Structures are given as C-alpha cells and as structure tokens.
Amino acid sequence: MNNATVIIATGGANLSSLKFALGRLGVNACITENPQKIKNANHVILPGVGSASDAMGRLSKAGLVDTIRSLTQPVLGICLGLQLLFTHSDENNASCLGIIPGRAARFLENPDLPVPQMGWNSLTGLKDIPLLEGVKDGDYAYFIHSYALPVDEYTCASAVYGFPFSAVIQYKNFLATQFHPERSSHIGSLILKNFLNS
Amino acid sequence: MGDIIELASRYRDEGADELVFYDITASPDGRTVDRSWVNKVASVLDIPFCVAGGIRNLSDAEIILNLGADKISVNTPALERPGLINELAKRFGTQCVVVGIDSTSEQNNYIVYQYTGNPNLSRSSKRNTKSWVKEVQERGAGEIVLNCMNQDGVKNGYDLSQLNDIRKICQVPLIASGGAGSMDHFNEVFSYARVDGALAATVFHTSQIGIPELKQYLLKMGIPIRPPAS
Numbered sequence: 001m002n003n004a005t006v007i008i009a010t011g012g013a014n015l016s017s018l019k020f021a022l023g024r025l026g027v028n029a030c031i032t033e034n035p036q037k038i039k040n041a042n043h044v045i046l047p048g049v050g051s052a053s054d055a056m057g058r059l060s061k062a063g064l065v066d067t068i069r070s071l072t073q074p075v076l077g078i079c080l081g082l083q084l085l086f087t088h089s090d091e092n093n094a095s096c097l098g099i100i101p102g103r104a105a106r107f108l109e110n111p112d113l114p115v116p117q118m119g120w121n122s123l124t125g126l127k128d129i130p131l132l133e134g135v136k137d138g139d140y141a142y143f144i145h146s147y148a149l150p151v152d153e154y155t156c157a158s159a160v161y162g163f164p165f166s167a168v169i170q171y172k173n174f175l176a177t178q179f180h181p182e183r184s185s186h187i188g189s190l191i192l193k194n195f196l197n198s
Numbered sequence: 199m200g201d202i203i204e205l206a207s208r209y210r211d212e213g214a215d216e217l218v219f220y221d222i223t224a225s226p227d228g229r230t231v232d233r234s235w236v237n238k239v240a241s242v243l244d245i246p247f248c249v250a251g252g253i254r255n256l257s258d259a260e261i262i263l264n265l266g267a268d269k270i271s272v273n274t275p276a277l278e279r280p281g282l283i284n285e286l287a288k289r290f291g292t293q294c295v296v297v298g299i300d301s302t303s304e305q306n307n308y309i310v311y312q313y314t315g316n317p318n319l320s321r322s323s324k325r326n327t328k329s330w331v332k333e334v335q336e337r338g339a340g341e342i343v344l345n346c347m348n349q350d351g352v353k354n355g356y357d358l359s360q361l362n363d364i365r366k367i368c369q370v371p372l373i374a375s376g377g378a379g380s381m382d383h384f385n386e387v388f389s390y391a392r393v394d395g396a397l398a399a400t401v402f403h404t405s406q407i408g409i410p411e412l413k414q415y416l417l418k419m420g421i422p423i424r425p426p427a428s
Contacts, residue, residue: 020241114369114394120215120424122424185424
C-alpha cells in the first residue's frame with residue numbers, strides 16, 4: 001500500500017494543501033518524481049503551478065514525459081496539470097504531454113474579468129461520470145488560472161469566465177480538474193474521494 | 199493557537215469563501231514571528247487562505263507558502279521597498295501576491311497610510327492611493343485588499359465612493375475592507391462598488407452576522423456567490 005497514491009513532484013509547487021486534503025480522506029500520499037514509484041501507484045495525481053513550459057521542462061528533466069503518457073491507472077491532473085495533458089499551451093507556446101488533443105488558450109483581457117481568474121465559480125453541463133458522483137449543476141469550485149481549455153468532447157463539466165471552458169475532463173484513464181479540489185470545500189473533497197475510489 | 203484553529207474550523211464550516219490571517223503588529227515591531235501555526239491551519243482548511251503581516255523578503259514568503267498558505271499579503275514592507283512586489287510575483291506567481299493598502303479619504307484625495315498596526319507609528323506614507331494601486335498592479339500584485347480607514351471599526355458601511363473610484367483603475371481582484379456593520383453593507387459593496395470580495399472581522403468574530411444567513415441574504419438580493427453549506 002506504500003505506493004497506493006502518488007503526487008508527481010512538479011518542482012517548486014506547494015503541495016502541502018493537496019497532501020493535507022488527501023490526508024483528511026485517510027490517504028497518506030507520497031510526493032515523488034521517481035518513475036518506478038509512479039508506474040506502480042494505484043492512483044497518480046499530476047498537480048502544477050507556474051507556467052506550462054517550466055513544468056514541462058521539469059517533467060522532461062526528471063524523465064517523466066513518457067512515464068506519464070504510458071500510465072494506465074487512474075490519473076488526476078489538477079489546474080496546470082489538466083492543461084499539461086493536452087497537446088499544446090499558448091503560454092510561452094509550450095508543447096505539452098500530448099495525451100489529449102487540444103490547446104490551452106489565455107483568457108481574453110476584459111475590464112470586468114480580471115486575469116488570472118482567481119476565485120469561486122460554478123460548474124455547469126455536468127456529465128454522468130463516476131468522478132462527479134454527488135456533484136450537482138451549479139456547485140461551486142475554486143479556480144486560479146490564466147489559461148483554459150475550450151469545451152470539447154472530453155469536457156465533463158464546464159464553467160464560464162467570459163467564455164465557457166473545460167472545468168473537468170475525462171479521456172480514457174486520464175481525469176482532470178481546472179479548479180483546485182483541495183481548496184474547493186466539501187465539493188472538492190467529494191471529487192478527490194470519487195477519484196480515489198475509481 | 200488553539201483559538202486560531204477553532205476559529206478557522208468554524209468559518210470553514212459556516213461557508214466562508216476565504217480566510218485572511220493578519221499579524222498586524224508584525225511590521226512596526228521589526229520582529230520575526232513563529233509561523234508554525236500556518237501548517238496547522240492548512241491541515242484543517244479546505245478553502246483558500248492568505249497570511250498577512252511582517253513579510254519582508256522572499257524567504258519570509260517562501261516559509262509561509264511552503265507551510266500551506268495559498269497567498270501572502272504585503273503592506274508596509276511594500277511601501278518601504280516596492281521592488282518586493284516584483285520579486286514575489288516573479289518567484290511565486292502573481293496569484294500568490296496580495297497587496298494590502300490602508301487608505302484614508304482626505305479633501306477629495308486618497309492617501310496611503312503605513313505602520314497601521316501600531317497607533318503610535320501609524321502615519322501617512324505621502325503616497326496617493328490611486329497611483330499606488332496602479333503601481334502595485336504593474337509590479338505584479340495579483341489582488342488588492344483596500345482597507346478604507348475612515349470607515350474601519352465604525353460599522354457604518356464600506357467606503358463605497360472610494361472603492362468605486364479604485365475599482366475603475368483596478369484590473370485585478372479587488373477586496374473591500376473596513377466598515378461592515380450589517381448585511382445590507384455587503385449587498386451595497388457588491389452592487390455599487392463591484393468588488394470581487396468583501397472582508398470583515400468584527401461582525402463575524404462577535405457572531406453579530408452569521409455567514410450562512412449573510413449568504414442567504416445576498417443570494418436573495420441577486421448577488422452571485424457560493425451558497426452556504428447545506
């Protein structure tokens with residue numbers, strides 16, 4: 001059970017709030033950049049703060065790009081971790097992991113909508129997937145981001161900030177939330193619990 | 199310590215959207231404070247929280263963020279050395295960097311105050327609030343908490359005209375502070391000053407206003423906010 005749940009160390013990112021959130025669900029997650037530990041885990045979480053190009057640089061330096069692409073167990077990308085799963089990010093024109101086709105674009109500057117979006121926003125257009133069991137249309141989650149993925153066939157919940165964007169995605173065993181479940185009160189906790197049960 | 203955790207847990211359960219922990223005595227004393235409580239707070243909170251007070255350099259900020267805080271807020275140290283904002287934003291990202299501004303309204307002008315944690319040291323920084331608001335955004339502030347001192351502690355409502363003036367030049371999230379005394383004051387500040395958040399201490403600490411009741415009231419008034427936990 002030692003490697004049951006791992007958080008991929010993306011370097012510099014503050015992971016204590018995520019580790020505490022899992023701890024409140026009774027899971028002692030290990031933070032690692034060891035490819036073997038990640039491959040052997042039952043559940044893998046890919047967090048991320050900072051820029052897409054920096055995060056990709058760190059993953060590549062740690063030899064994790066192919067490791068992550070080849071994972072077959074449930075994987076949860078969080079915030080930048082969601083964007084990294086896609087082909088490309090407009091942020092410094094970064095090539096990402098390329099697991100899911102798509103491109104992260106920056107929010108448009110608008111006097112009424114500060115970028116980054118930083119705060120609570122409601123979820124809409126929820127699909128019936130196990131990760132969202134118990135979550136309702138209109139429930140709020142906590143977002144901090146300047147880039148987002150447009151709504152597409154992999155979108156399982158969206159939110160609106162100037163335009164609609166992907167808040168939750170699922171592609172095969174890869175799940176991801178653009179918001180921070182570890183900072184989204186009981187809704188976030190429910191989503192993390194659903195992920196750990198997947 | 200026990201009190202902080204107890205209070206943080208209470209506000210978490212009542213449906214607060216974010217918590218700010220102020221050590222307002224930190225700057226005037228020039229002291230370093232024990233930050234171990236931040237980690238304890240992080241372990242019980244499932245909502246974002248910010249730590250303010252005595253953050254003078256990257257290392258102060260790094261300690262607090264590593265202990266689990268989501269944001270750090272700087273006030274007097276940024277007035278003493280504005281480059282601190284650039285350094286913090288570059289290192290940790292603008293989303294982590296909150297700039298707190300204590301401002302008074304004087305003869306059709308808004309003036310920034312510093313060392314406000316200590317009544318004996320509190321004084322005008324000679325800076326104009328509008329130009330400081332513009333400057334901190336250029337330097338990388340991701341959020342501004344504007345504490346309107348004329349209103350602070352008097353419970354007569356937020357300073358709507360000042361907040362409205364600052365809103366026009368503030369492209370990052372703007373949080374209103376100072377003056378909350380009734381539920382209606384929260385409705386006013388969201389409706390007329392279009393702020394992104396409203397901060398209050400006394401009315402919540404004393405339970406004069408309950409967060410669930412306040413949120414129900416604001417929803418009824420048509421303010422889009424996260425509903426209280428059911």
